[in-house]
Amino acid sequence: MNQAFLFHRLRLALLRNSWRAAFGQSSMRPLVVVLCSLVVWGFVFAISWGGFLFLQMEVGVPMTGDIVGILLDLLFLSLAVLLIFSSGLILYGSLFSSAETAFLLSKPVAADRVFAYKFQGAVAFSSWAFLLLGTPILLAFGIVGEAPWYFYFFLPLYFLGFVLLPGALGGLGALLVVNFVPQRRKQVVGLLLAALTAALLLWIYRIVRAAPADLWRDEMREAVTRLLSYFTFTRSPLAPSHWVSLGLRRVVRGEIGSALYYLALVWSNGLFLYLMAAVASAWLYRRGYNRLSTGGDLRRTAVPPTVAPATESPNPPPSVAASPLRREPWVDRLLYGALPFVHPTTRLLLVKDFRTFRRDPQQWGQILVFSGLMLLYFTNIRRFVENLEGRFQNGISFLNLCAIALLLCTYTGRFVYPMLSLEGRKFWILGLLPLRRERLLQGKFAFSMVGGLIIAEGLALVSDWMLMMPGEAILLHALTVAVLAAGLSGLSVGLGAIMPNFRESDPSKIAAGFGGTLNLVAGLLYLLLILGSMAAPWHAETILESTAVSGLIPKGGVIASGVILGLALGGACVILPLRAGIRALREMEF
Amino acid sequence: MIKLDRVTKQYGTKTAVHELNLDIPSGELFAFLGPNGAGKTTTIKMMCGLLFPTTGRVLIGGHDLRREGDRARQLLSYVPDQPFLYEKLTGREFLQFIADMYGLPRARAAERIAEVIELFELHEFVDDLSERYSHGMRQRTVFASALVHEPRVLIVDEPTVGLDPHSVRRLKDLLRQQANRGTTVFLSSHSLDVVEELADRIAIIEHGRLIACGNLKELRARAAVDGSLEEVFLTLTQHESEPANRLR
Numbered sequence: 001m002n003q004a005f006l007f008h009r010l011r012l013a014l015l016r017n018s019w020r021a022a023f024g025q026s027s028m029r030p031l032v033v034v035l036c037s038l039v040v041w042g043f044v045f046a047i048s049w050g051g052f053l054f055l056q057m058e059v060g061v062p063m064t065g066d067i068v069g070i071l072l073d074l075l076f077l078s079l080a081v082l083l084i085f086s087s088g089l090i091l092y093g094s095l096f097s098s099a100e101t102a103f104l105l106s107k108p109v110a111a112d113r114v115f116a117y118k119f120q121g122a123v124a125f126s127s128w129a130f131l132l133l134g135t136p137i138l139l140a141f142g143i144v145g146e147a148p149w150y151f152y153f154f155l156p157l158y159f160l161g162f163v164l165l166p167g168a169l170g171g172l173g174a175l176l177v178v179n180f181v182p183q184r185r186k187q188v189v190g191l192l193l194a195a196l197t198a199a200l201l202l203w204i205y206r207i208v209r210a211a212p213a214d215l216w217r218d219e220m221r222e223a224v225t226r227l228l229s230y231f232t233f234t235r236s237p238l239a240p241s242h243w244v245s246l247g248l249r250r251v252v253r254g255e256i257g258s259a260l261y262y263l264a265l266v267w268s269n270g271l272f273l274y275l276m277a278a279v280a281s282a283w284l285y286r287r288g289y290n291r292l293s294t295g296g297d298l299r300r301t302a303v304p305p306t307v308a309p310a311t312e313s314p315n316p317p318p319s320v321a322a323s324p325l326r327r328e329p330w331v332d333r334l335l336y337g338a339l340p341f342v343h344p345t346t347r348l349l350l351v352k353d354f355r356t357f358r359r360d361p362q363q364w365g366q367i368l369v370f371s372g373l374m375l376l377y378f379t380n381i382r383r384f385v386e387n388l389e390g391r392f393q394n395g396i397s398f399l400n401l402c403a404i405a406l407l408l409c410t411y412t413g414r415f416v417y418p419m420l421s422l423e424g425r426k427f428w429i430l431g432l433l434p435l436r437r438e439r440l441l442q443g444k445f446a447f448s449m450v451g452g453l454i455i456a457e458g459l460a461l462v463s464d465w466m467l468m469m470p471g472e473a474i475l476l477h478a479l480t481v482a483v484l485a486a487g488l489s490g491l492s493v494g495l496g497a498i499m500p501n502f503r504e505s506d507p508s509k510i511a512a513g514f515g516g517t518l519n520l521v522a523g524l525l526y527l528l529l530i531l532g533s534m535a536a537p538w539h540a541e542t543i544l545e546s547t548a549v550s551g552l553i554p555k556g557g558v559i560a561s562g563v564i565l566g567l568a569l570g571g572a573c574v575i576l577p578l579r580a581g582i583r584a585l586r587e588m589e590f
Numbered sequence: 591m592i593k594l595d596r597v598t599k600q601y602g603t604k605t606a607v608h609e610l611n612l613d614i615p616s617g618e619l620f621a622f623l624g625p626n627g628a629g630k631t632t633t634i635k636m637m638c639g640l641l642f643p644t645t646g647r648v649l650i651g652g653h654d655l656r657r658e659g660d661r662a663r664q665l666l667s668y669v670p671d672q673p674f675l676y677e678k679l680t681g682r683e684f685l686q687f688i689a690d691m692y693g694l695p696r697a698r699a700a701e702r703i704a705e706v707i708e709l710f711e712l713h714e715f716v717d718d719l720s721e722r723y724s725h726g727m728r729q730r731t732v733f734a735s736a737l738v739h740e741p742r743v744l745i746v747d748e749p750t751v752g753l754d755p756h757s758v759r760r761l762k763d764l765l766r767q768q769a770n771r772g773t774t775v776f777l778s779s780h781s782l783d784v785v786e787e788l789a790d791r792i793a794i795i796e797h798g799r800l801i802a803c804g805n806l807k808e809l810r811a812r813a814a815v816d817g818s819l820e821e822v823f824l825t826l827t828q829h830e831s832e833p834a835n836r837l838r
Contacts, residue, residue: 006690010676013687017678017719103674106638107691108663286659290642293635294601503677503721 003109007117036521037132045136052144063145064249072248073234075137076241079130080166081196086126087119088170089189093506094118095285096178096292105289115171115281119274123167130159138248147252154251157263158244164270165240168277175280178288197369201376240266331358335450342446349443350450353419357447367415370407371455378463393467398539400463401477405484405531408456409523412492416448417519418510420496438582445493445578452485473538476563480534483566487526487573494577495519498584526573534566591616591743591774592637597646599632599798606632608798610646614776614791616742619769621789622778625827629798630778631671634747637776638668650743664692666743667736671751673728677721681712681731684720685738692739699738706734709764725752733764744768745776750784762788786819794826802826 052068055061061068095101095118104114135155142151181188235242247262332351339347357364378400420440460481464474499515510516537558592614599607607629614620624630635641636648639655639662648655653662676684685706689699707716710730715723720731729752736744746765750758766788769775779785785792786806793803802812810816813825 003691006687009690010679010687013683014676014678017680017683021678021719021721099672099674100676102640102670105640106663106668106670107688108660109691110660286639287642289640293641294599294606 003113004116007113011117011121036517039521041132041136044133045140048137048140049144052140056144063141064253068141068145069245069249070234072141072245073239073242075134076162076244077234077239079134080162080241083123083126083130083163083166084170084173085193086170087122087167088173090122090126091118091171092174092178094122095174096289101289105286110282111285112278112282115285116278119167119171119277122171123163126167126170127163130163134159141248142252145252148254150256151248151251154248154259154263158247158266161263161267161270162240162244164274165266168270168273171277172273172280175277175284175288178292179284197372201372240269339446339450343439343442345439346443346446349440350447353444353447357415357451367411367455370410371459374403374407374459375462378459378466393469394539394542397464397467397469397473397477398535400467401460401480401535402531404456404459404463404481405527407459408452408481408484408488409520409527411452411455412448412488413516413520413523414511415507416444416489416492417496417516418501418507419444419447420493421501421504421510422507423502437585437588441493441497441578441581441585444496445489445574448489448493449485452489453482456481456485473542476535476538476559479563480530480566483534483570484527484530487530487570488523490574490577491522491526492519494579494581495522497581498577500588526569529569530566533562533569537562591618591651592620592776593647593649594633594637595647595649597633597636597643597648599629599636599641600644606798607636607643607795610795610798610800612793612800612803614774616774617769617772618790619765619775619777619788621785621792622776622795623780623782623785623792623823624795628795630795631747632798633795634668634745634776634778637745638666639663665741666745667739667741668745669732669736669747669749671748673732675720675723675728675731678719680719681716681723681734682707684731685716685735688735689738694739702738702740706738709737710734726754726757729753729757733761737768741773743774743776745778747778748780749777750779750781758784782819782823792819794823796827 052063055068056063095115101114101118105111138155139152141147142155177188243262243265247259247266250256250259250262332355335354336347336351339350342350457478460477461474464477469477495515495518499518501510501513501515504510504513511520541559592612594610594612597607597610598605610629610633612620622630622633632641636643636655637650639648639659642656650662651665653665655662676687679687682703685703686699689703694702707713710733712727712730712734715727716731720728723731729749733749744765749761749765753761762784765775765777769790777785777789789806791803791805792809794801794809802809804812806819806822809819809822809826813822815821815825
């Protein structure tokens with residue numbers, strides 16, 4: 001039997017059985033997943049539709065013109081970069097460090113067949129987010145641009161052809177890195193990511209610097225033209241992302257011949273690159289597997305542990321009370337010493353989680369990139385707003401707070417929720433430790449809370465300072481962020497303990513699973529409630545002060561009530577999920 | 591059937607296997623012993639084509655694993671110490687997948703699958719997803735899949751770990767039967783009683799070097815011990831571990 005067909009049948013059987021196992025028992029689960037996806041999809045669609053409509057109706061930007069073209073170029077270029085890295089990393093994991101490939105490579109199966117099978121899985125997994133977030137944008141573009149019916153037929157064809165390119169590049173990258181720099185593969189990927197981030201930050205910085213302060217007020221054709229010149233690199237005639245953008249705009253214009261040309265360009269290059277990757281895998285896959293298994297790994301030197309035994313004694317011995325991490329790295333000692341009010345055992349668990357997190361650049365790298373981008377935007381915002389009226393500053397400050405809250409929600413959903421599940425099959429080791437099981441959750445809660453507070457409070461402070469917000473707003477925002485960090489941490493840690501997934505070792509897959517999605521939805525709801533009750537009244541009141549209806553609003557009372565309500569909500573979202581999580585953990589069998 | 595010709599394997603600067611020569615004919619049950627980290631698993635992985643020798647050649651049925659890997663792997667089955675099953679496949683689907691992978695015709699595959707289900711008594715759970723299997727059930731399914739295409743070489747790494755006495759007995763009978771039918775069985779194990787009972791020849795490896803190879807009688811003579819395989823093994827490996835001997 002043809003091996004390609006065999007792998008195709010294997011995938012179908014795995015999908016069918018997984019579907020039955022996941023959804024066969026209850027119709028609630030698929031319903032929640034579909035509903036959540038629809039909510040996110042609908043939200044992105046509404047924003048995109050409104051945005052395109054605004055550009056077309058208010059600003060007079062044609063949908064098939066250069067400005068929208070740049071937006072589409074940027075969308076596809078950023079998607080390509082994300083797909084190169086995500087499919088490369090997923091392929092690296094599944095080709096070189098999974099039990100399945102060791103099993104397959106011991107069978108009489110061609111290396112390029114295994115590569116093809118894994119490639120399809122990696123590209124499908126890494127591009128699902130585009131389906132959820134990209135399709136509503138493109139559909140909104142088509143609707144606002146009054147695209148002909150065949151636009152919606154061309155759309156999936158362009159998408160399928162396009163994902164082959166970054167997927168194949170990612171796969172080629174993984175094969176080459178493992179074959180030629182097996183001992184430095186993590187450093188190479190880290191350097192590439194750092195270089196990419198630096199280039200992105202520099203580019204954004206230059207755009208911000210180039211933007212005139214009164215861009216939003218007057219017609220500034222020259223300034224806009226200058227600003228657009230910074231985007232010319234996205235419009236290179238050799239960039240596949242540009243072919244997709246051009247092709248889709250041609251479809252909207254009804255130029256089918258030209259659209260087919262760009263479609264053929266995308267597909268022929270995608271298939272060619274995929275063929276290159278497959279041929280390379282026939283030569284390099286087994287060789288790379290061998291290289292990685294025999295000396296590819298760097299031996300990591302870690303300081304030998306000198307942690308004193310964790311005890312539940314009410315009077316811990318002096319050595320524990322002082323510092324059981326005397327010879328550990330300074331950051332661990334700093335973290336341990338910074339929280340004297342937390343029980344020593346909980347602090348040791350917190351340090352363990354921090355150490356695990358710190359040694360996984362894939363985890364903190366993402367936080368660093370997002371926080372860095374946000375910080376860059378905040379530090380340059382004054383240039384835009386110094387000529388704006390107070391109410392705009394007020395509104396921007398609230399939007400910035402919303403963005404920080406979203407970052408917190410992502411951090412807890414993506415990194416904190418999977419933490420307990422990641423203890424995996426070795427969880428029984430923690431289960432057997434001479435400590436109360438609630439300490440495990442308290443440790444993870446403290447870790448999440450401290451990390452969230454450090455990032456979010458810093459960002460909120462910079463944002464408010466740059467916007468020259470009054471002291472009471474700064475205080476209110478700081479309190480809101482603290483309540484958000486506490487509640488989101490409580491939800492993620494609690495739900496993570498109630499719905500653990502000990503079979504999965506990939507945190508992104510745990511976060512994307514049913515429990516992770518539920519946690520994300522709960523987090524978003526909590527975020528809306530807290531922002532609505534604690535921060536929104538102050539901003540609304542400040543804006544309305546200058547209007548005729550200001551007299552109708554009871555000043556102070558609404559804000560105070562909102563803060564009290566927010567604090568109560570925050571408390572409930574810490575106590576209730578943690579209590580339920582502790583109960584689940586106590587009843588857990590290993 | 592299995593031939594290792596001056597095989598050396600290096601992990602960076604460390605030599606895991608050094609100038610190893612083995613020649614194992616068809617129908618022999620060959621046991622491979624050694625302390626932890628001696629190079630057993632590395633040798634087995636080279637015999638399956640998962641790793642390549644730094645120098646030397648591994649031949650299975652006359653096919654060089656490096657140059658004719660797929661032909662060589664067509665002849666063998668490997669049961670690792672931590673066997674792999676697709677969690678979301680049933681035992682029957684897994685057996686079918688393996689039969690298809692080795693290119694068994696449809697009718698022959700159905701026949702063989704029915705035979706191994708019977709042989710390993712898989713009836714009760716073969717249509718359940720393997721994620722629900724116990725360790726013993728998994729081990730039986732993996733052995734069934736290893737034999738479904740009637741390999742000429744069966745390589746088994748630590749097969750008795752976690753099995754109950756009944757299963758161990760059944761496994762020992764099975765390995766003996768396979769060897770009697772002409773299959774070359776390469777068994778790596780720390781269960782010296784199992785090896786003593788089953789093996790036609792025994793090789794002992796330490797620090798990547800073959801320190802002894804022969805039947806039990808020959809090994810006893812080499813160790814100058816007239817006792818069990820355990821005593822022979824301990825004497826030989828202890829002797830080889832002494833600093834003076836290691837420097838030779």
